[in-house]
Amino acid sequence: MLKELVNQETAPHATNVLVGKLGDILVKAVGKPFDMAINWGRIYSLWPVHLETACCSVEFGAASSPRYDVERFGIIEAFGSLRQCDLIVVMGTITRKMAPRLRMVYDQMPDPKYVIAMGACAITGGLYFDSYNVLPGIDGVLPVDVYVPGCPPRPETLIQGCMLLQEKIKRTKAK
Amino acid sequence: MSSGTDKDVEVKDTAEEHSTSSENTKPDSMSKDEAKKFYEEKGLDLSPDVPVKPKPIPAFEKSLADKVSSKFGDKITVDYVRADRIRVTAKRENIVDVAKFIRDELKYDHAESVSGVDYPDSSEIEVIYHLGSYTDEKLGRQIFALATRVPREDVPNPGSDSTRTPSLRDVFYSVEFHERECFEMFGVYFEGHPDMRRLLLPEDWADIPPFRKDFKIKGR
Amino acid sequence: MSNVIGIIRALNSGVKHLAVKRFTLRYPEQKLKFVGDGFQFNPETGVGIAGLRGRHILFHEHCTGCQLCSVACEGIAEAISMVKVHETWKHNKKAIMPQIDYGKCVFCGLCVDACPFYALYMTNDYELSSFTKSALIYTPAQLAIQPKISQDVEIKIDDRGASHG
C-alpha cells in the first residue's frame, strides 16, 4: 500500500483507494451511533394516520383511550394530515372500493413508513374469505411489517404488535 | 377447499343417517304426547323444523287488509295476515296506486326497507317495501309488506333490460337510497327515480348484480 | 352571563379531575385479570362456561380426530384445518388433529361448542402478534402448550374514581 502511494504512476489511484477506505471507516464509525439516535427517535414517535377502513377502528380507539393509552409509547393519533404520519394501521377489512384509496394514502405518506395489519380481515380476509367485495389480506396492496391477529384484536394485542414494530425499527438502518 | 367440501358432504350424510335412523325406530302410530315422551327419553331435540300450530288471524290487521283488497279487488293478492304483519302483492302496473292508497288511507308514512328477493325458478325478482307508521298510534306495531314482482332476465343488463318497475320515491320519500341499493344489487331499474346511480359497489364493478342467485361467491 | 357561568363550570369540572385517579392500565407491566380460565363448553347441557376467548388449547389425549371443529369453522373463517400427526393416540384413529391459523381465526368459540369430547378449550392468552403470517399458524403441538399467564390486576372502584391499583 505504502509503496503504491509513493510510486508516481499508481499514486492517484492508490490515494483514491485510501481516501475511500478512510471514508468508509468514518461512515461506519459515525453511522452506527447516528443510526441508533435516529432509530431511537422513530421508535418513540409513531404517529398513525387516521384511516378507518373497517370495524377494528373501534378497538384502535380503545387503545388510545385512558385505559390503554398508547401515548405512553409516543403513539398519538395525529389527527390531521397524512403528510405528518409514519404508521398506517390497517384497521380491518379492505374492500375493493377501498383498496386503491388505501394504496394512495400509503403512497402519499413520507418515508420511512410502517404498516401494521390489524385484525383477521386485514391479514387473510378472515370472515370474508369468500366475499365478492373483500380482498384476501392486504399483502398484495401494502408491505406489512407486523401482523396483529384477532377479530378485532384486543388493545393489548395491538400494543404488543406496536412493541414488535419498535423492535423491528431498532434493527433497521436509518436511511 | 376441495377437502373442505368433502368433509361437508360427509357430515351432512352422517346427520341425515342419524335423522333417518331415528325416524325408522319411531313407530308410525303414536300420539303427540307419546312422541314427546319418546323424544325426551332419547334425549333428542324437541323443536320441530317448521312451526305447526296455526295462529288465529288478528282482527285489526284483517280489517286493514280488507280495506286494501276491497279497494283493488283482484289486482292485488293478500299473501298473509299475521299478528302485526300484513303482506300484499301488487302487480307492478298498479303498485304506485296501491302505495298511494296505503299512504293516504291507511296512514303508513314511511318505508323501513326495500328488499329484493331473486327467484330464478319462476324467473322473477320480488321487490318488497316494508312500510311502517310514525304518525298513527295504532300502527306503531304494524309492518305492511308491499311486494311486487318484476321479470328477470338471464343475462342482465341493468338499466336497459325489462327488469324495471315504477319507483315509489314520490309516494314514500324515504325509499330513495334503498331503491338505489336494490338497483345495484339486483339490477331492478326504478323508473322515475331521480338519481339512479350506483351506491355501495365499487365504481368499476362490471359483473352481474351480486345478490342474484346465479352470482356465485368463491368456492360455493 | 350564562355563557360565562357555563365556561366556569366546565373549567371547574376539568380541574376536579386532577384529583381523580388515573385509569390507565400500564399494559406490559400489568395485565388484566379475567373471569374464569378461558371459554369452555359443556355439550351435555348445551351451555358454555364464561371465560376469556383467547387462543385455543388442545388436549391431545381427548382429541379423536372427528373434524367437528373444522366443520364448525367451515362457514365462518376456515381457520381450522386437520393435519396429520405423527403420534398415534389411543382415541385418535385417523391420526389427524386441528391446526389453527390465527390469521383467520375470529375467536368466536363455535369450534369449542362443537367439540363433544372436551378436547378444545380457549385460554387467557391473547398475545399473538408476529412479524410473519406463517408464525400465526399454530400446529397441534403448539396448541397443546399451556400458556404462561400472569394476569393479576383488576379494576378497583372507590371514592377517587376507578383505577387499576
Place this chain on the structure above:
Amino acid sequence: MHRFLYSPTGLLATLVGEAASSFSPILLLFTFAIVATGPTLILSRMIAPRRTSNPVKFLPMESGQVPQGEGRTHFMMQYYSFVLMFVVFDVASIFLYAWGSSILDLPKSATLPIIGFLAIIFAAFAFALYQAGRKNIW
C-alpha cells in the same frame, strides 16, 4: 440636541441611527432564527430517505382520492368584509396610540376630536357586530 434640530439632515441621521440601533436586534434575531433552524431542513434532506420514483406521492393530499381540479381557484370567502374593515380601521386605531401615550401632556380640548374619532370607530364596530349576528348574510 438643538444642534441636530436645526439641521434637517442631522435630525434624520439621529432618527435613523436611533432606529437602527434599537430595531437592528430584531432583524438580527430574525436572521439568527433562520440561520439556526435552516440547517435542520438541510440536515433532514441529507439524512432522510428520499424516494421520488412514485409520482403519486407528489399529488396534493385529497383524502386518498385523485384530486379533482386545481388547488388555486377563484374562491368566494364570505369573510371578505373583515379584511376591508381591517384595512380601514387598523391604521386608524394605531394612531390612537400616539394620542394615548401623550394624553396627560395634552390640553383637555384635544380630547374632543379623539372622542369623535372613537365614536366613529365604535359605531362601525357595533354595526359590524350586528351584521355578524345575522348569520344568514355571511
Place this chain on the structure above:
Amino acid sequence: MTTQLPPGMHIETVDEKIMTLNVGPQHPGSGHMRLIIKVDGDYIVSCDPDPGYVHRGEEKMAEYRNYIQNIPHLERPVIHDSSNILYPYCLGVEELLGIEVPERAKYIRVIAAELNRCIYILYWLAIYGIFLGHSTMFMWPAGDRELFIDLLEAMSGARVTHAYLVPGGVRNDLPSNFEERCLRQVEYFEKRLREYEAIFYQNPILKARTEGSGILSRTDAIRLGTTGSVLRASGVDFDVRKKEPYDVYENLDFQTIVMKEGDSYARSRIPYLEMFESCRIIKDALKKMPKSGSVRTKLKPNPKGGNDEVYRRIESGRGAIGYYIVSNNRPEPYRVKISVGSFRNLICMPYLLKGEKLGNMPAVYWGLNYWPVEADR
C-alpha cells in the same frame, strides 16, 4: 353528440367558483365513507354521500351459511353493538323455527343488549367529542366505556364481538357474583355520566356550534323515514322497545326520551339521556330476573326453516334494526335483508347539509348517529 351513458356513470362538470371537497375516506372528520361536498365559499352547495367502502356482502354470504354459522357474521357490522344487531336475527330465527326461549335467558339478553347500547353510545359520544375539537370528551367516554366492556367480557368472554345471543337463548350463564358487580359498576357509571353535563352538554362553546344547525322538522323526519335518536330529537315519540316490546321489555320500567328542537344539539343529547334509562333497565332487570334456570334451548344440529318469511325489529343505539329473513326448507336462509338505522338515516345527510356552513359539517354528520360499517353491511 351526447351519447346515452349507462346508469351509474356520469361525467363531472367542473364549475370554476364551486370547489369540490372529498371528505373521506382518509379524512380526520370522516369515518369509513366519503362525502363529496361542494362548497361555495364557506357554504355547502350540495352533499353527495358515497358509502360502500366497507360493503362486505354480509347479506349475500348469509345465504350460504346455516342459521348458527351466521351468528359471527351478522354481528360484524356493528361490533361495538353486537348484542343489539344479533337480537332481531335471533328473534326472527326463533319465530321461523318455533323455538321458545327460557325466561332467564330473556332477561340476560335484555341486560346484554342494554349494556351494549351504553357501550355503543359512549363510543359514539367519544367520536362526537373529538370531532368537535374536544379531546377530553373523547377520553372520558372512551374510558368509562371500559367499565361496561368488562361486564360484557365477564358474561361472554370477548371484548366486543361477543356472539353471545343465539337463537334459543344465550350461549353461557352469568358468572358468579355478576349481579353485585354489575350493580356497583352501573351506579358508579351513573355518577360519571353526570360529569359530562358540565364539561360538554352545558358548555357554551359546544352549544354555539350545535344549537340551530341542521334542523330537521317533525314532518321531514317522518317523511324521510328516519329512525332512532334522529327521529326522537324531532319530536316523534317512537321507540320499538315501547311500541312493539320484544322479550321482557314490557315488564321493565323505562321511558322514551323525546326532544322537540330537531337540531344537532338535541340529536347529540338524546343518546346521552338514554344511557340513564339503560341503567334503569339494567337495574330493574337484575331485580326481576329469575335467579336460576335454563338459559338456552337446545337446537338441532342443522335446523331448517319452513317455506316462510319473517320481519322482526328491535331498537338499537342507532335506531330500529329490522331483519327480513326468507327461508326455503333449507338449513340456510334463502335471503337475509338487514334494514339498519344508519342506512335509513343516510338520506338525511344531503338533506341537512345543503346550505349549512362547512364548519357545521362535523356536528351534523356525527349527530346523525351514523356508523358507516353498519350502513354498508
Place this chain on the structure above:
Amino acid sequence: MSTIAPQFRLSRFIGSLFDLIFWVILIFSLVGLPIVFIVLFYIKLPVINGQLMTPYLAMTWMADPSRTLPIVKSFMHTTIFRVMAFPGFGFAALLAAATIFVERKFLAKMQLRVGPLYCGKIEGILQLMGDGFKLMSKEIIIPAKADKPIFWLGPLLFVGTAGAFVALIPVAPGWVVANPSVGLLAVFAVIGFFPIIAVLTAWAANSKWTFIGGLRALHQMVAFEIPLILSLLGVVILSGSLNLSQIVQSQEHFWWIAFLPIGAIVFFITILAELERIPFDLPEAESEIVAGWLTEFSGMMYGLIQLGTYKIICICRIIRGSIPWWLEWSNGLASVSAGYYHSRNYNWSCNCTLPWIATF
C-alpha cells in the same frame, strides 16, 4: 459543449458542498481540535491581565470558575449572547419545548391517563427529543405543482418571525434584545406578518385544504387584530409610554388590571384567536379541513412550524407577564383551559402555571 451542461445540476452541487462542510466540521472537531491543543502547549502566548497566559492557564480557565466568570460575564453582555441564548432564541426554544411537554402531561392527567411514559425512562421526559429526531429524519415532500421557493421559505419565515417577536420582549429588568421606544407598535407590526405567511404558504402548496385553511387563518387573525390593539390602549394611557420595559416598570406598585378588567378579558380572548388556539381553531379545524394550512407540510417543516407556534405561545404568556394584568390568575385560568379544550396534536389553548416567568 453540451457534454457538461446537462450533467451539471446546481442542487447537486450545493448538496455536495453541504456534504463537504459537514464532513469538514466533523473531522475538524474530532481530529483538528486535539491537534490544536497539543500545539498550544508548545507555543508562546501573550500577557493578559498582567499574567502570562500559558497554555496551562488557558486550559485552567475552562475548569476554574473564578477565571471563567469574568469572561462569561463579558460575553453575556454582548448582543450576540442576547440574540442567541438568554432572552433570545435559545431560551424561547427551550421554553417552547418545556411548554409542550408540560402540557402533554398535564392534559393527560386531566383526561385520567398517563401521557408519554417510556421515552427517556423517567416519565417520558425525552419525548420531545424523540419527536424532534424523528421529524428530522423524515422525508420532506414538496407537492408537484407547489410554488417551491415560497413553500420552502414558509417554515423558515415563520420561525424567523417568531424569533423577531422574541426580540421585543423584556424578560427581566435590562434583559431585552431590542428596546425600541415604540416597542408595543413593533409587536403589532410583527404580529401582522403571521397571516401573510399563512396565506403565502397556503397558496404555494396548491391544495384545497391548505387554501381554505390559509384564507380562514388570514381572516381570523385580521379580524381580531383591531380588538387586540384597542384592548392595550388603556395600558398605554395609564403608563404614558409605548416602551415595553417602561410599561412594566410603571406597574411596580399595582397592576393596571385593577383598572382595566374589560380590556384584560378582551386581550385574553383576542390573543387566543390570534394564536389559533381552541376555541378559535377554525384555521386548523381538523374535522372539516384536514389540518388547515399545515396540511402539506411534512417532516422537519412541520416540526419548525410547531416550534414557531409554541414559541409564540410562550411569548404571549410573557407579554401577559410583562404587562402584568393578571399574573397568576391568568396563568391559572389558562392552565385550566388547557385540559378543557384541545385540538391537533397537542395544541392546547395556553398552558400551565410557570410562576417564575412572571416573577419580576
